[in-house]
Each structure stands twice: as structure tokens, then as C-alpha cells.
Amino acid sequence: MPTVSVNTHFPGYEIIGELGRSNARVLKARHLETGDLVAIKHFSLNTDADTLRRFRLESQLMTDINHPNVVRVREVQLDMPMPFIVMEWIEGGNLRTLLGEQGYLDVSNTIRLGLQVAEAFKVIHPQGIVHRDIKPENILFRPLPSGEIHFLLTDFGVARLHEQSQTMTGQSLMTYEYASPEQFDNPRGVDKATDYYSLGVVLYECLSGKVPFSMTDSAGIASFMGHVLRTSPPALQIPSEQYLPPSLETILEWTLAKNPAERLNDVNELILLLRQANVEQLQTSRSADRRVPVSSRTVAAPVPTPRPLEAVASVPDEEPATGTNKWLIGLSVAIVAMLLVLAVLYKTHHKATSTGTSVVPDTTTVANDSTETETMVEDTTESSSDYPVEATTDSTKTESPSETVAEPPAAIPDSSRTVVDSTKSF
Missing domain, CATH: 1.10.510.10 (Transferase(Phosphotransferase) domain 1)
Known part of the structure; x- marks a missing residue:
């Protein structure tokens, strides 16, 4: 060209x-x-x-x-x-x-x-x-x-x-x-x-x-x-x-x-x-x-290390007190619960005893003597604070008029004698 x-x-x-x-x-x-x-x-x-x-x-x-x-x-x-x-x-x-x-x-x-x-x-x-x-x-x-x-x-x-070229x-x-x-x-x-x-x-x-x-x-x-x-x-x-x-x-x-x-x-x-x-x-x-900076920071800054240890050491001092308080509270709750259970059992036993002795006499007679019973309850209240056991003796004594109405079974005279004996002890 x-x-x-x-x-x-x-x-x-x-x-x-x-x-x-x-x-x-x-x-x-x-x-x-x-x-x-x-x-x-x-x-x-x-x-x-x-x-x-x-x-x-x-x-x-x-x-x-x-x-x-x-x-x-x-x-x-x-x-x-x-x-x-x-x-x-x-x-x-x-x-x-x-x-x-x-x-x-x-x-x-x-x-x-x-x-x-x-x-x-x-x-x-x-x-x-x-x-x-x-x-x-x-x-x-x-x-x-x-x-x-x-x-x-x-x-x-x-x-x-x-594309038109035929040579390479x-x-x-x-x-x-x-x-x-x-x-x-x-x-x-x-x-x-x-x-x-x-x-x-x-x-x-x-x-x-x-x-x-x-x-x-x-x-x-x-x-x-x-x-x-x-x-x-x-x-x-x-x-x-x-x-x-x-x-x-x-x-x-x-x-x-x-x-x-x-x-x-x-x-x-x-x-x-x-x-x-x-x-x-x-x-x-x-x-x-990331591997390099992590190791360099650890070596270059050893001074701040003790500070977190002091903060951690103070934590166990508080934890035992917290645990002791919880234990004492739990023990107190358990004692109170036991006392409540005993009181409930006592009242239940007391009601059961009263019901068992009053079933034998005539129900009409018991209604007539309800006034005396109420009086006796007031008396037991006065003496229950010092002698809680004698409340049972007084309640048994209120049942004595029922013995004149009908002859009780052989077991009842024994309970009457027991009442008399408790009176003597009084």
C-alpha cells in the first residue's frame, strides 16, 4: 500500500x-x-x-x-x-x-x-x-x-x-x-x-x-x-x-x-x-x-486486666448472704406452715370429739341445753389462755344433763368417770 x-x-x-x-x-x-x-x-x-x-x-x-x-x-x-x-x-x-x-x-x-x-x-x-x-x-x-x-x-x-479476512x-x-x-x-x-x-x-x-x-x-x-x-x-x-x-x-x-x-x-x-x-x-x-490485631492488643494492654478481677471478686461476698437470707426465709415459712397445720389438726380433732359425744343423747335435749353450752364456751375462753387442755373437760361436763334422760351404753359411764376425775384434778 x-x-x-x-x-x-x-x-x-x-x-x-x-x-x-x-x-x-x-x-x-x-x-x-x-x-x-x-x-x-x-x-x-x-x-x-x-x-x-x-x-x-x-x-x-x-x-x-x-x-x-x-x-x-x-x-x-x-x-x-x-x-x-x-x-x-x-x-x-x-x-x-x-x-x-x-x-x-x-x-x-x-x-x-x-x-x-x-x-x-x-x-x-x-x-x-x-x-x-x-x-x-x-x-x-x-x-x-x-x-x-x-x-x-x-x-x-x-x-x-x-471476518472478511481469509488469512491468519x-x-x-x-x-x-x-x-x-x-x-x-x-x-x-x-x-x-x-x-x-x-x-x-x-x-x-x-x-x-x-x-x-x-x-x-x-x-x-x-x-x-x-x-x-x-x-x-x-x-x-x-x-x-x-x-x-x-x-x-x-x-x-x-x-x-x-x-x-x-x-x-x-x-x-x-x-x-x-x-x-x-x-x-x-x-x-x-x-x-483479624488474627494479628487481637494478639497485639492483648500484649500491649496488660494493665487493665486486674480491674475486672476486683469487680468479679466482690460478687461472691454478696451471693452467700443472699443465699443465707433465702434459707432463713424458707425455714421460717416452713415453721409457720407447720404451726398452721397443727392448729388445723387440733381444731379438727376438737370438733370430732364434740360431735362424737353429742350423738348419743336426744337432739331435743341438746337444743334445750344450748344456753348452758354457750355459757360453758365463754368459761372455756377465759381459761383457755392458761390451760388449753381443760377446755375439753368443761365441754364434757356440759353433756352431763343428757345422762339423766336415757341410760347410756357401758362405755359412757367410763367417760363420765373420766370427767369426774378431771374435775378432781382441777
Whole structure:
């Protein structure tokens, strides 16, 4: 291709330098009217009219999207010898550069990447936009003042331009390693499920430092496709110092499913699992951090320890007194209860004795002598305070007139003599 002045092809922009080149050439430029830094990506591939039409439609939709996890498309120019798009400038770089420097991402940053890409899915998929080419080169980042990494998704719909190429050179090999199984059979008929598969490959690589299926120079496309279509991904291996949340393992298993119908392709479910993985990661980190402060506080503050012991020592002095008081109260109650029982038994016995002696005489005679009985009761009241036993003697004496009415049985004279004898003792 003949060399031409880039200023001729990109009017209104000042070209600062070239950032990279693969299937597309990426330039750093400045918008002359606003002074904003931008990234211009132009393509060297020949495409058919239908592909350009679809790319124009999706790119136009992208210009209307303003989301923190989506690189904003500022301008689309397809009626040029080399079609190009203008995007906002992201100063950090792309995920491929980050993985090249570190080898892998820690679990926390991997979860953050998944959450932010899922937020981008939530915006583009409802509008019918399928990315088709999610890979580290198309995930940009910028460092934040807090030290965290902010991720953004870029190059929406650009994969349509790549589908026309029949060669596999340079960066296009990496695209095949992130392609879903259905992209090998019908690349133009894929839906949003293919983006979830590609994201699963990216997460797998971030954790382990390598993709599930690698296409080497010695392996042909047929052999590689066979592995992708029929072989399960190798077991994930991450550095031993890191903890892999179970929910993150579930995400990798569900997003890398071969069948699109069985694959995780719901953004809300993906976000829920990622947040759960984040909670599991935080719980593990905090439980490990809590062990150190507890021991340090115990060693650094031994002085306050005797104070609670004094307070505790004073408690037993009060408890025995409380127990003794309760015992004395209980004993007093028991004694009073016994006295009441004895009094009740005495009265019951007294009534029973009176009733037994008055049954034998005639009831009419007893009624006539009720006055004398009442008098005798008054007399017993006066003497009961000193001699309670003599009340029985007086009550028996009141029954003596009944003996003149009828002859009592042989046992009654004995009781009369007993009464006489008690009188003598009086």
C-alpha cells in the first residue's frame, strides 16, 4: 500500500504518533477544534458493502452511548479509502500490556474487571450490539488515584471487518484463541452468548496467565478447532498464595460451556456471581487480618486486666448472704406452715370429739341445753389462755344433763368417770 500523509486522510485532527498496528492501525491524535486527545483506528482490510453497512449502524449506536465502562466513539468515517473511527483517549493502555508486565492479575482485580465488563454488556446487548471480539487488546484501563484499575471495553463491532479476512497472521491468531465454538461454524450468526464465552477466556487468562486453548505455530487451525469444540478447558492453576472464590470457579465453568444454550448469558446472574465472589474474597482476607490485631492488643494492654478481677471478686461476698437470707426465709415459712397445720389438726380433732359425744343423747335435749353450752364456751375462753387442755373437760361436763334422760351404753359411764376425775384434778 503506498505511503500517504495521514493528515490528508484525517482532516481536523493533528496526528501525534502511532500506537500500534495489527488488522487496524491505531494513531494518537489531537482534535484541532477542542484540543482533546483521541485515538484514531483505521482499517486496511477490504470489506463488502453489507459488512460496512452493519458496522456503520453499530458504530452510530456507539456514539450515543455514554457509559463509564465503554470507550466513547466520537466519530465514524466509513466513506474513505481507509474507513476509520475516532474514540476517546484512554491513557492507561490495554489489558494485554498489563498482563505482559505482571503475568497475571490478582483475584480482586480480576473480579473488578469482570464486573465492569458486565456493566458494559448491560448497555450494549439490549441494543442488539454483539462485540464478537472480546480479548485483552480490546479492554482498556486507566489507573485511578485510589490505586484501583478502571476497565473499559472498546472496538465494538470491529470484528465484522475482520471476518472478511481469509488469512491468519499477527494479532488475528489471538482473536481465534478467544473465539467461541460457534464462531468457527457460523461467525455471522452468533448472538450475545459468544461475548460471555470470550469474557470467560479473558478471566481464565487473568487468573492463570494463559488461555485455556493455545494455538501454536505447529498446530493447524483444524486441530485447534477440534480442541475448542470437544475438549474441556484444563484445570485452572493460580499462584498458591491466592484464594480462588468458589463463585468465580462457577463463572468460569458456566461461561466456557461449549453449547451456547447451556452457557451463562444473563448479565444479572453474572453480576450476582461476581459480587458473591468478591464477598468470599473479602471474608477470607479479613479473617486472616483479624488474627494479628487481637494478639497485639492483648500484649500491649496488660494493665487493665486486674480491674475486672476486683469487680468479679466482690460478687461472691454478696451471693452467700443472699443465699443465707433465702434459707432463713424458707425455714421460717416452713415453721409457720407447720404451726398452721397443727392448729388445723387440733381444731379438727376438737370438733370430732364434740360431735362424737353429742350423738348419743336426744337432739331435743341438746337444743334445750344450748344456753348452758354457750355459757360453758365463754368459761372455756377465759381459761383457755392458761390451760388449753381443760377446755375439753368443761365441754364434757356440759353433756352431763343428757345422762339423766336415757341410760347410756357401758362405755359412757367410763367417760363420765373420766370427767369426774378431771374435775378432781382441777
